[in-house]
Amino acid sequence: MLKNNIKISYFALIISFFNLLLYHLPFFRFVTNNLDSSSLSGILLIGSLVLIALVLNTFLFYIGLYISPIVGKFLLVVFAIVNSIAVYFINTYSVIIDKTMIGNILNTNLEESSSFFSFGLVMYLVLLGIIPSILIIKTKVVRVKFKKFLIHIALTFIFILAFVYINSTNWLWIDKNSKSLGALAMPWSYVVNTSRYYIHKNQENKQQILLPNAKIKDTKKSISVLVIGESARSKNFSLYGYEKDTNPLLAKQNNVHTYKASSCATYTTAGVKCILEHKKSNELYEILPNYLYRNDVEVIWRTTNWGEPTVNIKNFFKRGDLEKDCEGDGCNYDEILLNGLKEQILASKKDKILLVLHTSTSHGPTYNKKYPEKFNKFTPVCESVELAKCTQQELLNAYDNTIVYTDYILSSLIDQLKQLETYNSAMFYISDHGESLGENNLYMHGIPASIAPEEQLEIPFIVWLSDNSKELKSNREASQHNVFHSVLDFLAIESPIYDESMSIFK
The missing domain is CATH 3.40.720.10 (Alkaline Phosphatase, subunit A)
Structure with missing residues (x-):
């Protein structure tokens, strides 16, 4: 993203950093509004969330890019575009991107969706979506050797497990606010909740369950x-x-x-x-x-x-x-x-x-x-x-x-x-x-x-x-x-x- 021929591991880390910087202001606004951010415990929790988000996204982006750099970059472009639109609606209308909102979006027709068009939406799309996408596409990445890839993945996974264990005291607060936190974490809010929506739809009856026959009592x-x-x-x-x-x-x-x-x-x-x-x-x-x-x-x-x-x-x-x-x-x-x-x-x-x-x-x-x-x-x-x-x-x-x-x-x-x-x-x-x-x-x-x-x-x-x-x-x-x-x-x-x-x- 910053120069040609960058290693996939560095590229994943840079993308993760900009993903955090560009699309997570609503996430950390919610965090600071729901805890004492001036206390030591509050500062440590915010720092922990920043670090774990950075590491987890790097971990997942790294795996995707290593499996297929072309497909991985395509998905990162999609994430950038959708992230920019999602953040616009979160900032403008205070929506929460959960399973319910995904259902709302997928059941919106062209007439309704076009009524949201605005200059602000275009600016978000250009600045937070299209420009990062162009930089992602133009950056050439270099794959690392498979052995090195496995070592990176293993060490990162161990770090994540250790970090989660060390921060066990914060799990009560995170669990209490998990619905809102999950709905504001980009791009996983809409990725996970779109999957949840379709799983729920598939579990519904394909045909309506017929009710018992009725009859008309008078004329x-x-x-x-x-x-x-x-x-x-x-x-x-x-x-x-x-x-x-x-x-x-x-x-x-x-x-x-x-x-x-x-x-x-x-x-x-x-x-x-x-x-x-x-x-x-x-x-x-x-x-x-x-x-x-x-x-x-x-x-x-x-x-x-x-x-x-x-x-x-x-x-x-x-x-x-x-x-x-x-x-x-x-x-x-x-x-x-x-x-x-x-x-x-x-x-x-x-x-x-x-x-x-x-x-x-x-x-x-x-x-x-x-x-x-x-x-x-x-x-x-x-x-x-x-x-x-x-x-x-x-x-x-x-x-x-x-x-x-x-x-x-x-x-x-x-x-x-x-x-x-x-x-x-x-x-x-x-x-x-x-x-x-x-x-x-x-x-x-x-x-x-x-x-x-x-x-x-x-x-x-x-x-x-x-x-x-x-x-x-x-x-x-x-x-x-x-x-x-x-x-x-x-x-x-x-x-x-x-x-x-x-x-x-x-």
Whole structure:
């Protein structure tokens, strides 16, 4: 990297040093924030972490380069590029690169990922990714003799074991903080956690486990509309006591009820799974739309989002499908989900209908682009994807405007349902997870649920009922898993897996 014809052992050490220098500021920032760095024990622990990281990376890079210098250098280039991007997101959004975040990344589509593009990202990529990659490629390395290689490996391995033993007193602190430390160590955070993610995916059922057959108990025309929110936190809904009037239209609707609820995860794929399954489980049981469709209920799914488990129904409509017959500015936003909706419902020849609307309204970082201009109620708004560059008020204003727009969509939906006078109607609105907006220097979502702040977990659960359709229980707390059983109850579906205690209805 510094000159031509450098020995692989020296090259591995130099790469390890620059890997530590360029990509581990967040790692050591976390360390210094979580121990007394001015004490002797704190200084020794920091020094130990620096030394062990340097030696371990040199050890692993050395082995890879010796086996194949070409493949080894290729991997180092990949590491440099991915490290630069990872550090940008850690510094900008305070994310943690664990298995959960890897799942989030791998389930992100082009539209969402492109919204993160910024000048800051380009600078990180060029300075910390591309320039080091060029130097790695141009440096010529010389392999050492096999005997010398074995001696180096053996001595390094012995040193690592001895070092670990000597530092045994620090293992309690390291174990306590292992999740965060592992998620900030480059490149192993994403290498290890990507492997963990795919191992977990392979262990999941390849096909959904079918639930027991159900039957429809009556012929009363009934429709349940499940609206799945995106990144909506209850804290910013005026229906939940927020000081800014973000729900002016829903507040005027009759028969609107709110529940205190928490999400079971902080990312879309897991959050939506919780909403659609009949109980919390690591298994992939048949989800609500598939179950009802298989048991002769009309099921319609409309989405501007992604991340749901496999939906096996006839009427599944993505944004592209809905755009064909849509006109006006609203077609560029989530109100496209309402276009032609009443007509589609009336065209059904079945008595029981489940309609799912999967929105994307409050997903960051481009909150200001998630709603039409006329919903720019609170100003000024954050217009940068690098959210930390905005003031707290600008960020809240942009996000709050997405809630105002959500209020409009839900109220418009209720108005359409009111026109279906021959139906008993219910609307359930519940979010997949919440959102951080700069509290504790955290942004967006994806922090592991076990350590996530309340902003990423506390979600709205809003229910509207048509007149004289059903009575609600007095309980005002609910969970994402209440949705499955409440929908079955409202549509009068008799099933062996129905749990009366999980329904919100009397």
